[in-house]
Amino acid sequence: MGIMSDSFLTRIPSLSDAQLRDLLQHPRKYQRRALEAAAAEWRSRGFQVPEGALDEPPAPPRTGFLRDARGPRMDRIRxxxxxxxxxxxxxxxVLHRFAVTTAAPFALEDENSKAYLRQLEMMGGKANLLASQVRQGFASLWQGTTLAYTVFWISVAVAGIFWVVATQTGHGTRD
Structure with missing residues (x-):
């Protein structure tokens, strides 16, 4: 309730009749304390408080696919x-079942042979050797049975990210 709500409560007597009427006609926008203060001010000006102005507003309908005003819809998120x-x-x-591992039949030189690795290091240094190994490692993720494992772990990561994002409660957002 801090400083803003208290300053708002002190400003209620200075509001015009139209502003007070608007406040009482839209109870969902304001805190309970502000509505009670507005109703008291409205009565002190000789007006009658409209029926239901201080009643609890009905819960908003569930409208979103994954979340609504009450929070995330866990059944759909699951x-x-x-x-x-x-x-x-x-x-x-399916990928693991039908994976084919083939070696290049006409490769001029094995990329893991000592001679090839020595040439890479001589031409570009340790950075070139490391870059080549990283490139080969990344390329191997998308071939044969390793592709099946890659697809599985990517789907686990996507499901995890989806779960975390979809179940966030929305703290820090404006309502």
Whole structure:
């Protein structure tokens, strides 16, 4: 309740009749204390407080697919998260089942041979050697049975990120 609400409460007597009427007609926008103070001021000016002006407003309808005014819809979030995981696992199984590991039959020189690695280091130093190994490691993620594991772990990461984002309560946002 801090300084802003107290200053608002002290300003209520200075509001015009139209401003007070608007405040009482839209109770959802204001705190309970402000509504009670506005009703008291409205009565002191000789007016009658409208029926239901101080009643609790009805809960807003559930409108969003994943969240609404009451918070996240956990049943739907679980369904979407499970679907992401199931699709990723199924895709990984299919990829693993049909994966073909082939070696390049006409490769001039093995990229892991001592001679090749020595040439890489001589031409570009340790940075070139490291960059080549990182490139080879990344490229190997997208071939053969390793692709199935890559797809599975990507789907786990996507499902986890979706879960975290979808279940956030929205602290720090303006309502």
């Amino acid at each position: 369904l979407v998260t499970g679907s992401i995981l199931a699709a990723g696992a199924l895709s990984a199984l």
